[in-house]
Amino acid sequence: xxxxxxxxxxxxxxxxxxxxxxxxxVVLPASIKSxxxxxxxxxxxxxxxxTLSGKGTSHRVNGxxxxxxxxxxxPPPDDLPRIDKLxxxxxSTEHQSQLDVYVAGSxxxxxxxxxxxxxxxxxxxxxxxxxxxxxxxxxxxLANSEDQKVPSWTxxxxxxxxxxxxxxxxxxxxxxxxxxxxxxxxxxxxxNQSEEIRKKLC
Numbered sequence: 035x036x037x038x039x040x041x042x043x044x045x046x047x048x049x050x051x052x053x054x055x056x057x058x059x060v061v062l063p064a065s066i067k068s069x070x071x072x073x074x075x076x077x078x079x080x081x082x083x084x085t086l087s088g089k090g091t092s093h094r095v096n097g098x099x100x101x102x103x104x105x106x107x108x109p110p111p112d113d114l115p116r117i118d119k120l121x122x123x124x125x126s127t128e129h130q131s132q133l134d135v136y137v138a139g140s141x142x143x144x145x146x147x148x149x150x151x152x153x154x155x156x157x158x159x160x161x162x163x164x165x166x167x168x169x170x171x172x173x174x175x176l177a178n179s180e181d182q183k184v185p186s187w188t189x190x191x192x193x194x195x196x197x198x199x200x201x202x203x204x205x206x207x208x209x210x211x212x213x214x215x216x217x218x219x220x221x222x223x224x225x226n227q228s229e230e231i232r233k234k235l236c
Contacts, residue, residue, distance in 0.1 A: 094211060
């Protein structure tokens with residue numbers, strides 16, 4: 035495929051994605067499922083272009099959604115809008131929306147949470163088990179330091195958890211926020227988008 039054709043296809047896919055999420059604040063990838071525990075991670079993705087003054091460089095925020103792989107019937111895919119073949123290779127960015135302005139007030143921390151006794155007991159049990167494993171590893175490593183057959187700490191923990199089945203997660207990129215990560219309005223937008231995603235995924 036020629037590079038020109040590749041640009042046309044990418045532009046058509048982008049236009050289709052924009053058209054499908056025209057009235058939505060956040061457009062989620064198709065492989066992200068609702069009613070599944072989801073982890074969101076946000077980080078700056080800066081591109082420091084070489085400018086004479088050092089100004090005018092790109093500062094953006096990128097997000098990813100991580101879900102465990104689940105098996106079962108998938109909901110029917112959404113009908114995507116039809117995009118006419120226009121051989122278009124670029125997009126205009128005239129209607130870039132501005133982020134909501136966030137005015138910081140006096141700092142208020144969250145109220146202390148009351149935990150159930152069962153949770154505290156479960157956490158203490160897990161901590162005690164981990165401590166016992168570490169002590170067992172230390173003693174086994176000290177027993178015969180010259181002819182060592184016990185693996186390193188990581189290898190030891192892998193061997194003691196070899197019955198746990200590991201499956202890859204589903205990782206998908208979220209739409210980029212074109213604003214610096216250090217501004218409060220950008221952080222406010224990240225929180226608002228995260229809340230919107232939580233509502234969408236139930």
